[in-house]
Amino acid sequence: MPPKILVFAGSIRTGSFNARLAALAAKELMRAEADVSLISLSDYPLPLYDGDLEGRSGPPEFALKLKRAFCAHHGIFITSPEYNASLTPLLKNAIDWISRVREAKEPPLAAFKDRVFALGAASNGTYGGMRSLMALRHVLELGCGALVLPEQIAVRGASQAFDDMDELKDEAIAALLKRVVGRLVEMAGRFA
Numbered sequence: 001m002p003p004k005i006l007v008f009a010g011s012i013r014t015g016s017f018n019a020r021l022a023a024l025a026a027k028e029l030m031r032a033e034a035d036v037s038l039i040s041l042s043d044y045p046l047p048l049y050d051g052d053l054e055g056r057s058g059p060p061e062f063a064l065k066l067k068r069a070f071c072a073h074h075g076i077f078i079t080s081p082e083y084n085a086s087l088t089p090l091l092k093n094a095i096d097w098i099s100r101v102r103e104a105k106e107p108p109l110a111a112f113k114d115r116v117f118a119l120g121a122a123s124n125g126t127y128g129g130m131r132s133l134m135a136l137r138h139v140l141e142l143g144c145g146a147l148v149l150p151e152q153i154a155v156r157g158a159s160q161a162f163d164d165m166d167e168l169k170d171e172a173i174a175a176l177l178k179r180v181v182g183r184l185v186e187m188a189g190r191f192a
């Protein structure tokens with residue numbers, strides 16, 4: 001059975017470079033014969049995490065849906081924009097809400113266990129969003145107990161990095177994406 005891989009970006013901006021990278025990662029994952037679901041966080045609108053809101057009515061419906069989407073996949077590829085050397089509030093808020101969903105008899109943080117995560121970033125900045133990946137890795141590994149691949153991709157000069165076919169122009173960066181994708185498929189296959 002091919003591993004099921006969920007792909008999404010930590011940006012819902014029109015023309016987002018990270019959404020573009022997520023779409024390309026999804027394409028590469030399909031080429032690697034994974035069973036791929038590409039989603040947008042815009043389809044999972046969530047209020048800013050608020051303990052009082054949670055206390056009153058529990059996690060919102062879309063937190064539950066997103067958590068179930070995580071649980072339905074063996075691997076998750078997240079592309080993460082860099083905001084002030086960290087991940088976006090959109091992405092952190094989604095992770096925070098998911099971390100609060102606990103369905104019957106599940107251990108805590110079930111959405112982050114028994115699957116593998118891969119990370120990518122795209123930015124016009126010098127670091128290509130690398131610092132957001134460090135922050136996201138910290139949140140996923142230390143905060144949520146997730147297994148995160150050491151291989152990752154950061155795309156510099158993002159506004160010029162893609163060609164008309166939405167492929168990466170730089171051969172070395174394109175090869176890196178293929179390597180990350182290959183490793184994700186291999187590792188996710190162990191959970192399939």
Ligand SMILES: Cc1cc2nc3c(=O)[nH]c(=O)nc-3n(C[C@H](O)[C@H](O)[C@H](O)COP(=O)(O)O)c2cc1C
Nearest residue numbers: 011013016017018019081082083084085123125129
């Ligand atoms: C609040 C804010 C902070 C930002 N900080 C950084 C930063 O620290 N490093 C960086 O490379 N880009 C930074 N940027 C630029 C974003 O990386 C850029 O807007 C990028 O296009 C966002 O990703 P997206 O295209 O996927 O939406 C920042 C943008 C915003 C709005």
